[in-house]
Amino acid sequence: MTEFTVSNFLQLTVNGLVNGTEYGLLGLAFGLILGVTGRFHFAFTFTYAISAYIASVATIGWGFPYWVAMVVGALVGAVCGVIMELLVYRPLAARAGAYALLTIFVASLGLAIIGRNVISLYWISSASLQIGDFTNKGINISPITVSKLHIDMVAASWFLIIVMAVVLRYTMLGRMIRAVRVNPEMSLAVGVNPGAIYLVVFAIGSFLGGVGAVFEATDTAATPDMGFNPLFYALTVAFLAGLATSPLLMGGIGLGLGLVESWSNLVLSLQWTQLVVFGILFVYVALRPVRVMAMLQRVLPSLRTRAMAR
Amino acid sequence: MELQINYVNQILIFVIFAASLNLLMGYMGQVSVAHGAFGAFGGYALAYLFLHQGFNTLEGLGVGLAVAALGGLVVGFPALRLTTEWLILLTLAAQIIVIALAQTSSSFGGTYGLQNVAGLSVFGHKLLQPSDMLPLFIACAVITLLLCWRMGESPYGRVLRGIREDELACRALGKNVYSYKLAVFSITAAMAGVAGVLLVVTNQIASPPLFSFDLSTTIVAMVIFGGMGNLIGSVIGATVLVLLTPFFENVLSFDAQKASLWRLVAYGIVLVAVMMLRPQGLLPEGAAPIRWTSNKLARLRGRRPAAVATPAVAAAASGDGPPLPAEAAHGAFRDPTPIAADEHSLAGVRLPTPASVAVAERHDPRPVGEPVLQVTGLSKRFGGIVAAEGLDIELRRGTITALVGPNGAGKTTVYNLLTGAIAPDRGTVILNGEDISGLRPDQVALRGMARSFQDVRVFPRLSSLQNVMLAVPDQPGEHLGPLFFRMAHSRQVERQVRDRALEWLHFVGLDEFAAYPAGALAFGQQKLVALARVLASEADVLLLDEPASGIDQQWVDVMLTLIERMRDQGRTVCIVEHNLHVVGRLADHVYFMELGRITAQGTFEELTGEKRLAEAYFGIA
Numbered sequence: 001m002t003e004f005t006v007s008n009f010l011q012l013t014v015n016g017l018v019n020g021t022e023y024g025l026l027g028l029a030f031g032l033i034l035g036v037t038g039r040f041h042f043a044f045t046f047t048y049a050i051s052a053y054i055a056s057v058a059t060i061g062w063g064f065p066y067w068v069a070m071v072v073g074a075l076v077g078a079v080c081g082v083i084m085e086l087l088v089y090r091p092l093a094a095r096a097g098a099y100a101l102l103t104i105f106v107a108s109l110g111l112a113i114i115g116r117n118v119i120s121l122y123w124i125s126s127a128s129l130q131i132g133d134f135t136n137k138g139i140n141i142s143p144i145t146v147s148k149l150h151i152d153m154v155a156a157s158w159f160l161i162i163v164m165a166v167v168l169r170y171t172m173l174g175r176m177i178r179a180v181r182v183n184p185e186m187s188l189a190v191g192v193n194p195g196a197i198y199l200v201v202f203a204i205g206s207f208l209g210g211v212g213a214v215f216e217a218t219d220t221a222a223t224p225d226m227g228f229n230p231l232f233y234a235l236t237v238a239f240l241a242g243l244a245t246s247p248l249l250m251g252g253i254g255l256g257l258g259l260v261e262s263w264s265n266l267v268l269s270l271q272w273t274q275l276v277v278f279g280i281l282f283v284y285v286a287l288r289p290v291r292v293m294a295m296l297q298r299v300l301p302s303l304r305t306r307a308m309a310r
Numbered sequence: 311m312e313l314q315i316n317y318v319n320q321i322l323i324f325v326i327f328a329a330s331l332n333l334l335m336g337y338m339g340q341v342s343v344a345h346g347a348f349g350a351f352g353g354y355a356l357a358y359l360f361l362h363q364g365f366n367t368l369e370g371l372g373v374g375l376a377v378a379a380l381g382g383l384v385v386g387f388p389a390l391r392l393t394t395e396w397l398i399l400l401t402l403a404a405q406i407i408v409i410a411l412a413q414t415s416s417s418f419g420g421t422y423g424l425q426n427v428a429g430l431s432v433f434g435h436k437l438l439q440p441s442d443m444l445p446l447f448i449a450c451a452v453i454t455l456l457l458c459w460r461m462g463e464s465p466y467g468r469v470l471r472g473i474r475e476d477e478l479a480c481r482a483l484g485k486n487v488y489s490y491k492l493a494v495f496s497i498t499a500a501m502a503g504v505a506g507v508l509l510v511v512t513n514q515i516a517s518p519p520l521f522s523f524d525l526s527t528t529i530v531a532m533v534i535f536g537g538m539g540n541l542i543g544s545v546i547g548a549t550v551l552v553l554l555t556p557f558f559e560n561v562l563s564f565d566a567q568k569a570s571l572w573r574l575v576a577y578g579i580v581l582v583a584v585m586m587l588r589p590q591g592l593l594p595e596g597a598a599p600i601r602w603t604s605n606k607l608a609r610l611r612g613r614r615p616a617a618v619a620t621p622a623v624a625a626a627a628s629g630d631g632p633p634l635p636a637e638a639a640h641g642a643f644r645d646p647t648p649i650a651a652d653e654h655s656l657a658g659v660r661l662p663t664p665a666s667v668a669v670a671e672r673h674d675p676r677p678v679g680e681p682v683l684q685v686t687g688l689s690k691r692f693g694g695i696v697a698a699e700g701l702d703i704e705l706r707r708g709t710i711t712a713l714v715g716p717n718g719a720g721k722t723t724v725y726n727l728l729t730g731a732i733a734p735d736r737g738t739v740i741l742n743g744e745d746i747s748g749l750r751p752d753q754v755a756l757r758g759m760a761r762s763f764q765d766v767r768v769f770p771r772l773s774s775l776q777n778v779m780l781a782v783p784d785q786p787g788e789h790l791g792p793l794f795f796r797m798a799h800s801r802q803v804e805r806q807v808r809d810r811a812l813e814w815l816h817f818v819g820l821d822e823f824a825a826y827p828a829g830a831l832a833f834g835q836q837k838l839v840a841l842a843r844v845l846a847s848e849a850d851v852l853l854l855d856e857p858a859s860g861i862d863q864q865w866v867d868v869m870l871t872l873i874e875r876m877r878d879q880g881r882t883v884c885i886v887e888h889n890l891h892v893v894g895r896l897a898d899h900v901y902f903m904e905l906g907r908i909t910a911q912g913t914f915e916e917l918t919g920e921k922r923l924a925e926a927y928f929g930i931a
Contacts, residue, residue: 040395092585101394102341103585106534109343109527110581117574124568228523232406235399271414275407282403285396286388 002265007143012262018150020258022212024251025157026230027237028164029208031250033081035243036181036201039089040101041081042108044209044234045227046115051077051210052131052217052226053119059132066133066218074210081206082199084111090195112227119224128221131214153215158251160208165247177201181244209234233257236281315440316512317556322447323508324548326454328532329541330501333458335530336538336595337467338494339474341394344385344401345502346525347408350516351378352503354412357424357516367430367437367446371507378503379496381408386495390488405523413518423517427510437511447508454501458541460794461497465779465787465804468772470494471539472780475769482729482763483781483847484755485788493790524574531577534584537591546592551577595771674850674880678708682882683759683851688727688737696906697723701737703901703908705851710873710883712893712914715903716927721886722764724903725853729761730754741851756783760849764856764886766836770829774820774839777828778811781846814842818872834865841872851882858892870895890918890928902927 002008033041055073058064064072088111089104096103123129136149168174176197179187184194212230213222233254241253257277264276331345352374359365359373385404389397412418419425430437437443461467472480473487481487510516528551536547554576558569584591683705690698697720705711713721726732728739730751739747746754760781769777785807786792787800815821818838823831828839837857844852857873858866866889873896877883887893893900894914902910902917910917918928 034395040398088582088586096589099589103589105341105394105398106530107582107585109530110578110583110585113524113527113578114575114582115578117571117578120571121568121575124571232402235402239396239399275410275414278403278407278410282388282400282407285392285400285403 001267001269004266009263009266011144012265013259014144014146016259016262017255018146018154018258019262020255021154021157021251022216022230022254023233023237023257024254025161025208025212026234027241027254028161028247028250029205029212030231030234031238031241031243031245032164032177032201032208033205034238036177037085037089037198038101039085039093040105040108041084041089041202041205042105042231043084043111043115044081044206045112045225045231046119047077047081047084047206048209048213048227048230049116049119049222049224050080051206052213052222053123053129055214056129056131056217056222059134060130064133066131069131069133070211070214073214074207077210077213078203078207081202084108085198085202090198116224116227123224128223129217130221131218134218136218149215149218156211156215160211161247161251164204164208168247173200233277236277239281240284312440315444317552319440319443319447319508319512321549321552322451323505323512324529324532324552325451325545326501326505326508327529328536328544328548329455329458330498330505331529332533332536332538332541332544333462333470334494334498335533336540336544337462337474338470338491340389340491340495341397342385342401343398343523343526343530344405344408345498345529346521346523347405348378348381348499348502349506349509349525350408350412350521351381351499352506353510353516353521354418354424354506355503356507356510357427358418360427360430361424367432367507367511370430371504374507375500375503378506379500381503382496382499383492385499386492389495390491402523405526409518409522412521419517421518423515423520425515425517427514427516430511440512443508443511446511450504450508454504455541455545457497457501461494461790462539462541464793465785465800465807466790466793468776468780469788471772471776472769475771476767478731478751479763479767479769480780481751482731482755482761483843484752484783485780486750486752527581528577531581534591535580537593537595539595540591540593543591543593551580674707676707676880678706678880680707681705682707682742683728684740685728686738686740688724688739689735690723690727690732690906691735698727698734698906701908705882705884706899707850707882708877708880709898710877710885710896712897712900713884713886713903714888714890714893714900714917714927718905719903720906721903722855723906725761725855725886728754728853729759755847755849758848758850759853760844760847760851761853762840762844762855762857764859766833766840768828768831768836768839768843771827773825774815774828774831774842775808775811775824777839778814778842778846779807781843782807782810783848811842811846814846815839817845818842819868834861837861837865837869838872841869845876849881852876852884854883854885856886856888858887858889866892894918 002012030041030044033039033044051073053073054076055069058069058072059066088107092103092107093100134149136147138145138147139151166174168177176187176192177200179190179192180194180197187197188194209230213226216226216230237250237254237257240257241250245253257280260280261273261276264273268276327345327349331342334340334342334345352371355374355377356365356367356370359370365373385401389400392400412423413421432446435442437446462470469480469485469490472483472485473490477487506521509520513520532547532551533544534547535551536543536545554573555569558564558572558576559566562569562572564572681704683703685701685703688698688701688703690696701724703711703724713724715721723732727734727737730746730749730753734747737747738745741754741757741759744757746757746759749757768774769780772780785800785803786796787804792800812821812824815824818841820835820838820842823835823839828836831839837860841854841857844854854873858869861869870892873883873885877896883896885892885896887896897914900911900914900917901908902923910920910923917923
């Protein structure tokens with residue numbers, strides 16, 4: 001537990017904002033995929049981890065500059081996401097009809113397990129990989145300390161969140177994505193190809209996740225199962241915010257979650273704070289079935305038709 | 311030798327895990343990725359009580375089972391009203407929370423877990439070697455399988471499958487869906503708890519990695535691989551997936567670390583491959599019961615229905631695992647079925663000829679015309695929208711009442727209000743002298759008011775016969791007490807239920823299709839199955855929502871004849887209908903609804919005679 005002083009409170013707030021930004025970015029990434037395509041893409045954990053691994057290899061192995069390596073890593077993640085949609089989810093959805101949600105979840109779980117263990121097998125000699133070419137330093141603005149990495153991360157993440165908000169709101173592509181999110185069949189009728197939009201969404205979602213992964217791996221290290229907790233935060237943010245929420249609100253919910261988690265240090269000892277977010281989600285799902293039902297009645301029919309769209 | 315027995319023990323543990331998860335996920339359709347966490351309740355209970363309280367195996371088993379059951383209830387409560395994606399989310403949260411709690415709490419050993427759980431014994435018999443444990447493990451696995459079998463392949467299991475297919479329709483047939491869910495959640499959690507205890511017995515440790523998310527996904531993989539809704543499949547799934555480890559270690563000579571990674575890769579491949587190549591799993595849901603049914607049917611009709619006998623159809627009729635697309639079932643049903651084109655045939659589908667059967671010949675001795683259902687002042691608002699305002703409705707025995715009105719007038723809402731699917735803001739509903747306002751749909755159904763749905767809502771992967779059997783009231787086998795403690799009685803009643811359901815199918819002219827999955831039938835046939843289902847509930851009051859809409863004219867005649875026959879028997883019928891010919895032919899009394907209010911009532915002739923209504927709605931100048 002952290003003693004309540006003004007400086008502690010400020011430090012916790014900053015930590016919360018840093019983590020919360022990451023949660024918001026991930027919630028946006030996962031929520032975009034689930035909201036638009038209706039695929040419960042559990043293998044997000046794999047595209048996440050592989051991005052970090054590739055970035056590590058690119059910096060340390062191939063001598064790429066940090067930011068280039070990050071983009072390369074995230075792009076590889078995006079390609080993996082697109083391949084999964086093309087080779088697994090789409091054929092499954094075409095066949096499974098009304099049961100597509102469960103079918104795809106199970107297959108996606110399978111992909112996640114395969115991915116994680118293939119990473120372990122390929123990099124079997126080291127339990128984790130570092131990412132190179134980033135000189136981190138602490139920046140002290142009394143009474144708080146924040147690292148350069150965290151500042152970069154917050155800036156880059158909010159940049160991406162705002163770009164996504166602008167793209168979704170003002171561009172043709174954004175309008176097409178929103179059209180498919182609301183009704184894939186109708187959008188087909190007005191000349192938007194939902195299948196192509198799905199691929200774009202998988203690419204964008206996996207890329208955003210990959211950026212987050214590279215930052216996280218820079219902070220600690222890349223491990224085969226590094227995607228699991230982030231997926232859980234992403235799920236929490238996406239479901240709390242609602243799947244059709246604007247990126248900015250998604251980021252805001254992420255910040256809120258990060259702050260609550262961080263501030264809980266003031267009343268709970270450190271090892272218990274990780275349970276706070278899980279607890280929030282559990283209580284939210286548990287206590288609001290009526291509201292949840294009402295929401296589902298709106299979301300589910302479109303998820304079902306979506307499952308059949310190609 | 312001990313090494314091989316150890317694998318047998320592992321298999322037995324996973325048989326318990328997989329069979330119980332199958333009951334929850336395959337039979338009842340409630341996805342759970344927290345089954346490993348329920349194992350943790352049992353395993354940690356044993357380890358803790360053994361280390362700190364000196365408990366032994368069986369006491370630990372008992373407590374572990376109870377704690378896990380309690381854990382199942384805690385997760386089951388919020389899961390009551392959730393659909394698939396929220397269930398995934400909820401159980402994922404539960405899995406993470408349970409393991410995080412174990413990891414965080416120092417009394418449970420934190421990250422390292424509770425170690426050195428060694429020296430356990432059963433009846434003074436030390437459990438040192440795998441062979442010492444074998445009898446205990448066999449006993450636990452056999453008991454679990456028997457329990458699952460009894461619960462799954464019985465009237466109880468039929469209700470579970472009904473819940474999987476359509477909760478709302480299940481409640482409308484008088485099943486208390488919530489209590490079923492809570493019971494199955496906690497019973498299967500208790501079984502997982504037992505498996506968790508055994509896992510600790512073999513490993514001599516209770517640690518977070520032992521009960522991690524990996525364990526849960528492994529169990530899911532076994533169920534999916536073996537086949538959802540098939541217990542033998544789960545046994546095979548557990549066996550095959552456990553034996554992958556020795557396969558990789560001994561046959562492919564991988565070292566232990568590599569073998570365990572490859573094993574997980576294989577689990578993942580199993581999940582993806584099964585979903586893509588054979589979504590129903592190795593063994594599709596129970597072929598045997600359906601074959602039995604068709605034989606029974608053949609006996610009843612004195613001949614063998616040719617189409618039902620082909621294995622492909624039997625497989626389709628058995629209703630495959632959830633991932634099976636309805637279209638596929640449909641295709642499997644159509645291809646091998648040569649449908650004779652006789653004079654009744656209509657676009658390749660035989661038209662049913664309603665028959666007289668014993669069940670339908672009973673007459674209600676009570677006087678015709680007596681009010682059975684009295685509704686006063688029924689009102690409901692959704693925000694600012696008036697769905698129903700001050701409705702007064704009376705349904706009389708042995709008559710047909712029609713509710714007509716333009717789309718959006720609130721006719722279906724009236725049914726929802728009457729049956730408790732939606733709680734009214736104000737007003738009373740009195741059925742046979744009893745105030746039933748505020749009761750749940752299942753309670754209303756049990757008091758003798760049954761409804762059909764505009765969108766039919768048959769249970770698509772259950773056979774037509776099972777659809778109707780689900781509706782037959784007072785089945786002891788649908789409750790756990792009689793299911794286990796009055797087996798002979800349950801079995802006897804089950805035979806009567808089957809016969810009665812067959813008679814109702816015969817009554818609507820569909821007995822030939824008894825063994826087909828209802829979802830594979832033509833729409834008109836589905837409506838008749840739904841009608842047979844409503845009739846089989848033996849309710850006094852039948853609320854039918856557009857019984858004649860969306861079906862061909864010839865089917866309409868069949869349907870109307872059946873409804874008239876129900877009226878003549880002394881049942882009280884209410885229909886919502888747009889087709890004025892239908893209303894004119896059937897209705898003794900008509901209520902006209904507009905914007906949630908009843909604005910006119912009388913006989914059909916009186917209403918069509920009213921100039922305003924005739925112009926605005928009936929389209930008769």
